[in-house]
Each structure stands twice: as structure tokens, then as C-alpha cells.
Amino acid sequence: MTHPRDIKTLDPSPRLLMGPGPVDVYPRVLRAMSTPMLGQFDPEFTGFMSEIMVLYRNVFQTQNHWTFLVDGTARAGIEACLSSLIQPGDKVLVPMFGRFGHLLAEIASRAGGDVVTIEVDWGQVFDPGQIADALRQHKPQVLALVHGDTSTTMAQPFEGLGAVCRETGTLFYSDTTASLTGNPFHVDELGLDAVSTGLQKCMAGPPGTSPVTLSDRAADHIAARKHIEGGIRPDGYVQGNGPRISTNYLDLAMIMDYWSDKRLNHHTEATSMLYAAHESARVVLEEGLEPCIARHRLTSRALRAGLTAMGLSLFGDPDHRMSNVTGVIIPDACGNGEKLRAEMLNDFGIEIGTSFGPLAGKIWRIGTMGYVCRKANVLRCLASLDATLRRNGVTPPANAGIDAAYNVYAEVDQ
Amino acid sequence: MTHPRDIKTLDPSPRLLMGPGPVDVYPRVLRAMSTPMLGQFDPEFTGFMSEIMVLYRNVFQTQNHWTFLVDGTARAGIEACLSSLIQPGDKVLVPMFGRFGHLLAEIASRAGGDVVTIEVDWGQVFDPGQIADALRQHKPQVLALVHGDTSTTMAQPFEGLGAVCRETGTLFYSDTTASLTGNPFHVDELGLDAVSTGLQKCMAGPPGTSPVTLSDRAADHIAARKHIEGGIRPDGYVQGNGPRISTNYLDLAMIMDYWSDKRLNHHTEATSMLYAAHESARVVLEEGLEPCIARHRLTSRALRAGLTAMGLSLFGDPDHRMSNVTGVIIPDACGNGEKLRAEMLNDFGIEIGTSFGPLAGKIWRIGTMGYVCRKANVLRCLASLDATLRRNGVTPPANAGIDAAYNVYAEVDQ
Numbered sequence: 101m102t103h104p105r106d107i108k109t110l111d112p113s114p115r116l117l118m119g120p121g122p123v124d125v126y127p128r129v130l131r132a133m134s135t136p137m138l139g140q141f142d143p144e145f146t147g148f149m150s151e152i153m154v155l156y157r158n159v160f161q162t163q164n165h166w167t168f169l170v171d172g173t174a175r176a177g178i179e180a181c182l183s184s185l186i187q188p189g190d191k192v193l194v195p196m197f198g199r200f201g202h203l204l205a206e207i208a209s210r211a212g213g214d215v216v217t218i219e220v221d222w223g224q225v226f227d228p229g230q231i232a233d234a235l236r237q238h239k240p241q242v243l244a245l246v247h248g249d250t251s252t253t254m255a256q257p258f259e260g261l262g263a264v265c266r267e268t269g270t271l272f273y274s275d276t277t278a279s280l281t282g283n284p285f286h287v288d289e290l291g292l293d294a295v296s297t298g299l300q301k302c303m304a305g306p307p308g309t310s311p312v313t314l315s316d317r318a319a320d321h322i323a324a325r326k327h328i329e330g331g332i333r334p335d336g337y338v339q340g341n342g343p344r345i346s347t348n349y350l351d352l353a354m355i356m357d358y359w360s361d362k363r364l365n366h367h368t369e370a371t372s373m374l375y376a377a378h379e380s381a382r383v384v385l386e387e388g389l390e391p392c393i394a395r396h397r398l399t400s401r402a403l404r405a406g407l408t409a410m411g412l413s414l415f416g417d418p419d420h421r422m423s424n425v426t427g428v429i430i431p432d433a434c435g436n437g438e439k440l441r442a443e444m445l446n447d448f449g450i451e452i453g454t455s456f457g458p459l460a461g462k463i464w465r466i467g468t469m470g471y472v473c474r475k476a477n478v479l480r481c482l483a484s485l486d487a488t489l490r491r492n493g494v495t496p497p498a499n500a501g502i503d504a505a506y507n508v509y510a511e512v513d514q
Numbered sequence: 515m516t517h518p519r520d521i522k523t524l525d526p527s528p529r530l531l532m533g534p535g536p537v538d539v540y541p542r543v544l545r546a547m548s549t550p551m552l553g554q555f556d557p558e559f560t561g562f563m564s565e566i567m568v569l570y571r572n573v574f575q576t577q578n579h580w581t582f583l584v585d586g587t588a589r590a591g592i593e594a595c596l597s598s599l600i601q602p603g604d605k606v607l608v609p610m611f612g613r614f615g616h617l618l619a620e621i622a623s624r625a626g627g628d629v630v631t632i633e634v635d636w637g638q639v640f641d642p643g644q645i646a647d648a649l650r651q652h653k654p655q656v657l658a659l660v661h662g663d664t665s666t667t668m669a670q671p672f673e674g675l676g677a678v679c680r681e682t683g684t685l686f687y688s689d690t691t692a693s694l695t696g697n698p699f700h701v702d703e704l705g706l707d708a709v710s711t712g713l714q715k716c717m718a719g720p721p722g723t724s725p726v727t728l729s730d731r732a733a734d735h736i737a738a739r740k741h742i743e744g745g746i747r748p749d750g751y752v753q754g755n756g757p758r759i760s761t762n763y764l765d766l767a768m769i770m771d772y773w774s775d776k777r778l779n780h781h782t783e784a785t786s787m788l789y790a791a792h793e794s795a796r797v798v799l800e801e802g803l804e805p806c807i808a809r810h811r812l813t814s815r816a817l818r819a820g821l822t823a824m825g826l827s828l829f830g831d832p833d834h835r836m837s838n839v840t841g842v843i844i845p846d847a848c849g850n851g852e853k854l855r856a857e858m859l860n861d862f863g864i865e866i867g868t869s870f871g872p873l874a875g876k877i878w879r880i881g882t883m884g885y886v887c888r889k890a891n892v893l894r895c896l897a898s899l900d901a902t903l904r905r906n907g908v909t910p911p912a913n914a915g916i917d918a919a920y921n922v923y924a925e926v927d928q
Contacts, residue, residue: 104572104799107565110549110789112558122551122785133547133786135524137536137720139865144526151521158518171722172586172763175781179763202745207762251745300782306551308585308722308784331616331665332870346760348621349586349593365870367589368714370722371536372547373787375524385518451553456746456779 115445118467118481119453120250120425121278122300122307125376126471129305132379133372140369148378149359149369155381156311159280159303160295161389162287166314168359169377170350171370174277174298177310179207180350181273181294182244184322187343188212190241193234193270195219195226197256198249199456200275208244211346216240222252222458223416223427232264239268248279250301251456253427253465254420255283262291271318277301277310281384282396282424282469293318302396302424304470305380309373312352319356326353332365396423399468399478402508406482407466409504410489410496415463424473427455427463433493436461440492448484478505529859532881532895533867534664534839535692536714536721539790540885543719546793547786554783562792563773563783569795570725573694573717574709575803576701580728582773583791585784588691588712590764591724593621595687595708596658598736598766601757602626604655607648607684609633609640611670612663613870614689622658625760630654636666636872637830637841646678653682662693664715665870667841667879668834669697676705685732691715691724695798696810696838696883707732716810716838718884719794723787726766733770740767746779810837813882813892816922820896821880823918824903824910829877838887841869841877847907850875854906862898892919 117123138145149168156167170177182204186192192213194205197220209215216238220226235243243265248255258274265272273294276285282302287295293315299305314322325342328334345351349367357364384392400423404414407428415427430437437454441464444450453465466481482501489496531537552559563582570581584591596618600606606627608619611634623629630652634640649657657679662669672688679686687708690699696716701709707729713719728736739756742748759765763781771778798806814837818828821842829841844851851868855878858864867879880895896915903910 102565102568104569104796107569107792107796109796110546110562110792112550112552112556112562114550115552115556117551117553119553122554122782125551125786130548130550130786132524134544136526136528136544137531137539137714138526138529139531139533139859139867140536142526142529142859142865148524148526151516154516155518155521172590173781173784176586176590176763179761183761199745203743203762206743206745210758210760210762298782300551306784306786307782308787329617329620331613331620344624346624347593347597347764348617348624349590350761350763367587368536368712368721370587370720370787372539372544372720372790373722373784376786378521378524382518382521382523445553445556451556453553 114449116450116472116477116480118472118477119451120465120467121469123304123467123469123472125306126304126380126383128383129376129379132375135375137371141363146363148374152374152378155378155385156313158385159311159381160287160313162313164287164313164315166319166356168312169374170296170310170312170355171367171373172310173307174296174310176350177296177298177312178204178275179347180352181296181312182207183211183347183350184325184345184352185242185271185273185294185318186211186213189214191216191238192242192244193238193240194244195231195234197225197252197254198222198246199251200246200249204244204246204275213242223254225254225256225417225420228257228259228261231261235264235268235270240270242271242273244273247274247276247285248283248422250278250425250465251459252416253422253425254416255279255422257420258290265291271321278425279422281389281392283422284393287313299377299380302469303380303384305376309370309377311377322353328354393423396468396473398512399473400424400426402475402505403466403468403478403481405508406478406501406505410486410501424469425465425467427465429463430461431494437464440488443488443491444484450481450484475509528863530864530886530891530894532886532891533865534879534881535883537718537881537883537886539720540718540794540797542797543790543793546789549789551785555777560777562788566788566792569792569799570727572799573725573795574701574727576727578701578727578729580733580770582726583788584710584724584726584764584769585781585787586724587721588710588724591710591712591726592618592689593761594764594766595710595726596621597625597761597764598739598759599656599685599687599708599732600625600627603628605630605652606656606658607652607654608658609645609648611639611666611668612636612660613665614660614663618658618660618689627656637668639668639670639831639834642671642673642675645675649678649682649684654684656685656687658687661688661690661699662697662836664692664839664879665873666830667836667839668830669693669836671834672704679705685735693836695803695806697836698807701727713791713794716883717794717798719790723784723791725791736767742768807837810882810887812926813887814838814840816889816919817880817882817892817895819922820892820915820919824900824915838883839879839881841879843877844875845908851878854902857902857905858898864895864898889923
């Protein structure tokens with residue numbers, strides 16, 4: 101067994117992370133994490149918490165007061181929202197078009213929800229009318245819908261669903277971890293009640309904190325379930341009428357008390373991750389959401405033109421691809437694609453991804469997200485992939501991928 | 515409302531964090547968080563995960579294979595352990611001697627446990643015989659016991675309890691967030707089955723990740739409850755017989771699959787926090803656990819000698835104080851102590867803490883933990899506190915605190 105004295109300073113090889121995430125973090129965000137600690141009730145620190153609320157209202161495009169961080173990776177934000185919204189026995193509709201739909205169904209079920217799922221094949225999305233029909237048929241208390249499912253690279257259209265949820269008395273939750281700030285997503289215009297995300301995709305921050313936003317309707321629903329834990333409960337405090345939330349750590353009612361003027365202690369805020377979230381949002385908002393989304397769109401267009409010109413086939417419904425990750429069908433000559441992926445990583449230092457479940461070994465996923473999402477990386481990736489394919493029995497037309505990508509940029513530059 | 519463009523680069527005032535934590539982070543650990551990302555299945559990254567397991571076996575002083583990180587603050591580690599150990603209806607014994615005993619009882623109850631509590635006044639600890647008696651009386655499935663409760667500054671003695679738990683068929687869990695590496699705690703010698711901690715106290719890392727360790731007995735118990743989520747479940751996978759764990763994010767059975775050679779994806783590891791945990795452990799182990807604990811003991815002895823010489827009274831049972839945080843009874847002249855605390859923070863840049871529940875406004879808590887735990891900070895704190903007390907109607911004998919602290923160091927230096 102390794103002796104601890106043989107464990108050296110962290111010194112990872114340089115990588116270009118063009119998988120499904122995490123991706124390279126903006127250097128500004130990496131540096132922000134080295135900011136010294138503050139106490140969790142230091143007025144300067146609670147000031148930073150208030151700034152986070154402002155920043156993420158803009159990132160989410162919402163007026164929601166309750167916009168804050170859950171201290172865990174994106175999955176923690178999902179579970180915090182679903183466990184806090186879903187009361188045992190509630191009907192929950194989960195349309196599934198990839199792995200993360202399965203995850204929402206799983207979490208909803210553990211929260212005690214009576215889960216109804218509808219499914220399309222991986223690589224497709226739902227027509228919003230199908231989801232509307234299911235809402236009207238089942239009248240669920242909660243609709244839980246992934247926006248962009250990285251497992252399939254697809255983005256689900258949401259048009260009209262917010263209004264139907266109002267009609268059926270349904271709270272509308274979405275997981276936007278994979279898509280936010282790389283694809284259009286306007287929380288208030290879409291009529292959402294709860295949304296969670298992560299930093300490690302288009303926001304180019306590290307995984308480890310999950311921004312969430314709640315409508316007043318959702319916040320009121322959750323507040324009715326507030327049960328303040330013993331040991332910090334103020335004298336005479338009246339607990340909520342609703343059933344207690346099954347998790348303490350991810351109990352949004354108590355977390356909101358910590359993010360409110362009451363500053364009632366729950367957990368110790370993950371200071372360095374809050375710093376990262378602060379700087380990630382500043383980077384995105386300084387660029388502007390529209391230009392950031394446009395950059396993702398252009399970059400994936402160039403990448404896809406290149407891949408197609410190389411004779412590769414793209415995966416999934418072409419009308420509903422996310423702008424930040426591209427599925428490529430692995431050519432037969434490459435088997436399950438793992439040998440090529442290892443060569444890309446070990447020899448070129450470029451990470452691309454495989455997928456899960458029915459798509460494992462069937463597609464590669466190439467991410468163009470956040471800091472990585474730029475022309476130089478598209479060209480590097482295409483040149484390296486071209487070279488690697490040739491060593492694996494696939495012969496794309498000479499320089500075709502690079503030329504096609506250049507052409508996309510040439511159109512824009514005119 | 516603040517406009518996001520008015521939100522500037524993080525630039526906190528310099529602080530000396532001598533509260534109950536978080537405390538100043540070792541500069542080496544702050545820098546480690548700026549290490550570039552790696553993909554979560556990159557062999558270099560999974561190598562770092564394996565190093566984490568080795569490092570924390572040494573920190574916890576255990577041979578337990580299952581020693582890894584839960585991605586959230588210390589409370590996430592507590593909930594992961596308790597929710598994964600406790601099956602609905604299980605009897606859970608929680609001896610409470612402060613706020614964090616209440617927290618364990620709360621989390622155990624939300625996990626479906628039939629919780630039996632025993633209590634002593636805040637400032638006291640249990641005689642281990644009292645806990646042994648309760649174990650023999652109730653024969654609980656789980657004993658959940660805080661080691662050091664920061665709310666009261668007390669450390670509970672554990673001697674003999676591991677053996678009694680074996681006798682009564684009880685799984686023995688402890689929360690060591692506040693105490694580990696500042697106070698002796700030998701997981702295997704004490705016969706523990708599950709232990710969780712945090713970085714933000716004696717390990718002088720940032721809050722946001724929670725190292726845990728599980729005995730084989732605990733790991734087997736948890737594995738029997740494994741239910742792999744849909745979307746990533748391998749073909750033909752047989753689920754566990756035990757009741758499914760109520761949380762997905764904090765499901766240790768699935769998290770162990772991610773930390774095993776299977777590397778079955780659960781959440782995306784919080785990369786930067788893992789880097790911090792790696793460097794925090796290296797710092798502690800390079801110093802050595804014994805010298806690190808001795809440093810905490812000496813520093814708190816010097817601080818306490820100083821405080822006592824200033825005429826202040828220390829809080830709690832003198833035989834069972836933690837070596838890293840000191841409770842001081844707030845002198846009558848200082849009311850609830852908040853004005854002095856604000857002056858210490860705003861004018862001297864030194865944070866000291868108040869407490870919770872029955873101790874709010876009754877005691878200050880002064881931490882001497884990790885990087886902060888050194889002579890210069892004891893002297894700065896005592897000098898600043900002396901000056902601040904004088905401006906608040908308390909007149910310690912001139913220079914008495916400083917002289918007494920110097921004397922403690924003089925004894926050692928001889």
C-alpha cells in the first residue's frame with residue numbers, strides 16, 4: 101500500500117477537457133478559490149451571499165427572490181429541489197429522454213413521490229404537446245423535466261409547458277446543469293417554479309456547488325414544510341404544517357433561513373465553492389448571456405461541420421441538439437471507441453467522452469463548453485481526431501474537417 | 515437592487531479566524547484549489563481518489579478500506595452515514611451534550627430511525643458507563659455520538675464503547691468534524707463503524723467536503739441496501755435486499771461504487787474540493803498527527819492560561835475540553851457579548867464566536883485550530899481582547915494574560 105509520505109503535491113498533466121464535463125475552469129475562477137476564508141456570519145461574507153443572489157437571478161433570468169446555492173454537486177441541487185417540493189404520495193410526472201430523466205425519476209421516487217414516467221428513445225425529445233397531454237391526464241403535483249440531457253446531447257423544448265402547469269396545479273421543476281448559459285433558458289418566461297444547475301459545464305466553474313432558483317409559489321410550498329432542527333430552534337418557534345422534508349442537509353426550507361436576513365445557521369457554507377460560483381457568474385455576465393450562448397452555438401456549428409466533413413455521423417435529432425456538446429456515432433472500425441479515446445487523452449491530452457446505458461460504446465460526446473468553447477480548441481480537436489482516426493483504420497478526406505470548420509468561421513467573419 | 519456590473523472581484527478584508535470554524539486555510543491548501551481540472555474518469559484523477567483513500571486512512575487512524583469523501587459540508591457526511599446505516603424503524607441511540615447531538619437526533623429521525631436520546635447539560639459530557647448502560651438497555655441498531663461538540667467546546671470520552679457496541683450488535687457512528695487532528699481519535703482502537711469529519715477545523719481546509727470512513731461491517735450493511743439508479747444500471751444487475759436508502763445524493767452504497775474499481779458514475783466528483791482535501795491531509799500528515807495534536811493542546815493551554823489570568827472564567831467541564839476551541843463566559847459588563855465581538859472583528863480583524871441555544875450570548879468561543887493554532891495568534895488574540903475588554907468596562911490586571919501565555923511557552927521551551 102502506498103505510504104502517505106510518497107503522495108506528492110498535486111501535479112496533473114495538462115488536459116484539454118472536451119468531454120461532457122467537468123471542463124477546464126476559467127483561470128479567473130480557479131484563482132477566486134484561493135481567496136482567503138471569511139467566517140460564515142461575517143458581514144462581508146453574508147454580503148457575498150447577497151451578491152450571489154443577484155448574480156444568479158441574472159444567470160437564470162428571473163426575478164425570483166429565492167436564488168441561492170446548494171452546497172454539493174449538481175445532483176445535490178436536484179435532490180434539494182425535488183425532496184423539498186415533493187410530499188410523500190404526490191404524483192410526479194417525469195418525461196425521460198436520457199439518463200438524467202431516469203435520475204429525476206429515481207430521486208422523486210426516493211422522496212416518496214408516486215412517479216409517472218413517459219419516455220422517448222435516447223436521441224429524441226418530446227413534442228411539448230405530449231408533455232402537456234400527460235400533464236392534463238395525470239394532473240401531477242410536480243413536473244420534473246431535464247432541459248439538456250448530456251447523456252444524449254439533446255435539449256428539450258419547453259414552450260407552453262409553464263402555462264399548462266398553472267392550469268393543472270403542477271409545480272414545474274427543471275434540471276439545467278448541462279445546458280444553462282450555453283443554450284437559451286429564461287426561467288420566468290418559461291414559467292418555472294424551481295430550477296437547479298451546476299457550474300462545471302457552460303459556466304466553466306468547478307463541480308461542487310449547485311445554484312437553484314425558486315418561484316414564490318414554490319418557496320411558499322416549501323416553507324409550509326419547515327421544521328427547524330432542535331439545538332438552534334428559537335423559543336416559541338412554530339413548525340410548518342406540511343410533512344417534514346426527508347433530508348436535513350438538502351432541506352431548502354432551512355437553507356432559505358440561512359440565506360435570509362435571519363441568517364439562521366444550517367450547515368457551514370462551502371466558502372471556496374461560493375467564491376467560485378461568484379466568479380463564474382461574473383465571467384458569464386461580463387460576456388453577456390446572449391453572446392455566451394451565441395459563442396456556444398457558433399463553436400458547435402464549426403465542430404459539427406468539421407466532424408460531418410470527416411465522414412462521421414452526428415447522433416440524435418438535429419433540430420434539438422444542445423449547443424455545447426455533440427454526439428458522434430463511433431465508426432465501426434473503432435469498436436467501442438475506447439482505444440481511440442485513450443489515445444486522444446494520453447497522446448494528445450484531449451479528453452472526449454463516451455456515454456451511458458444504451459449509448460455506452462456507441463457514441464463519443466465532444467463538449468465545447470465555457471472556457472473551452474473557442475475556435476482554437478475546435479481546430480485542435482478536429483486535427484487530433486483526424487490523426488487518431490487514421491491510426492484506427494478510418495480515413496477521412498484529407499484536411500476536410502479543418503477546412504469545413506474554417507469555412508464556418510469564414511462565413512461569420514465576413 | 516444591485517446591478518451585477520457593480521459586483522466586484524472578491525476582495526475580503528484580512529481576517530484572523532479564531533471562532534469555532536471555518537478558520538484560516540493553510541496557504542498551500544488554498545493554492546491546491548487552483549489546480550486545473552481533470553475529467554472524473556481520467557486515470558490521473560482516479561489515482562488522486564486512491565491517494566485520498568490512503569491519506570484519510572492515516573488521518574482517521576484506520577485500516578478501513580472504505581475511506582473516501584462525501585461531496586458536501588460536514589453535515590453532508592453525517593447525513594450520508596446515518597441515512598445509509600439506519601433502516602426505517604431501527605432504534606438509534608443519540609447521547610446529546612450540545613447542539614450537534616440534537617443534529618444527529620434530527621437526521622436519524624428523518625432517516626426513519628426510532629430515536630432514543632439521553633442528555634447531559636451543555637458544558638458536561640457523559641461518563642462512558644452511562645452510554646454503555648443505555649446501549650445495554652436499548653440495544654439500538656445504531657449509536658450516533660458526537661466526539662467534540664463545538665457548541666459547548668466539550669469532547670466526549672469514548673473508552674470502552676466500541677466493545678459494548680459489539681456486544682449489543684450496534685453500529686457505532688461518530689461525528690468528528692470539530693475535533694479530528696486536534697484531539698486524539700483512533701478510529702480502529704475505539705471500535706468505530708462509521709466516522710465523518712470536515713476540513714474546516716483542525717485540518718485548516720475549506721468547508722465543502724466531508725471525509726468518511728466505514729468498517730467492513732458497516733460497508734456490508736450498507737451494500738445490502740444498494741439500489742443502482744436506472745440509466746446507469748448494468749444489465750442483469752441484482753439490487754440489494756435491504757430497504758433502499760432514502761437519499762440518492764448521499765447514498766453511500768452508490769458512492770462506494772464510484773470510489774471502487776468499478777468507477778460506476780454517481781455524481782461528478784467535486785474536483786477542487788478533492789484537491790483541497792488531498793493537500794489538507796498532506797499538511798497534517800507531514801506535521802504528524804501526534805505533533806499536530808500536541809500543538810493544539812499547547813496552544814489552547816497558553817490561551818486558557820492567558821484568559822484565566824485576565825480574570826475571565828472558562829466554560830464547561832475542565833477535564834473534557836477540546837484542545838482546539840475554548841469557551842469563555844461573557845463578563846456581565848459585556849451584556850450578550852456581541853458589541854465586543856463586533857469590535858474584535860471590525861477593529862482588530864479577529865473573529866471570535868458566540869454559541870447557540872442555551873449558550874447564545876452566554877459564552878464566547880475562541881478557536882485555535884489548524885493554521886491559526888500558533889503562539890503569535892494566541893498573543894494577538896489576548897492583547898486585542900484585553901484592549902477590547904477595557905473599552906467595554908472590564909479591567910484585567912495589566913498584561914496578565916500575555917504574561918501567563920508567555921509563561922506556558924517558557925515552561926515548554928526549557
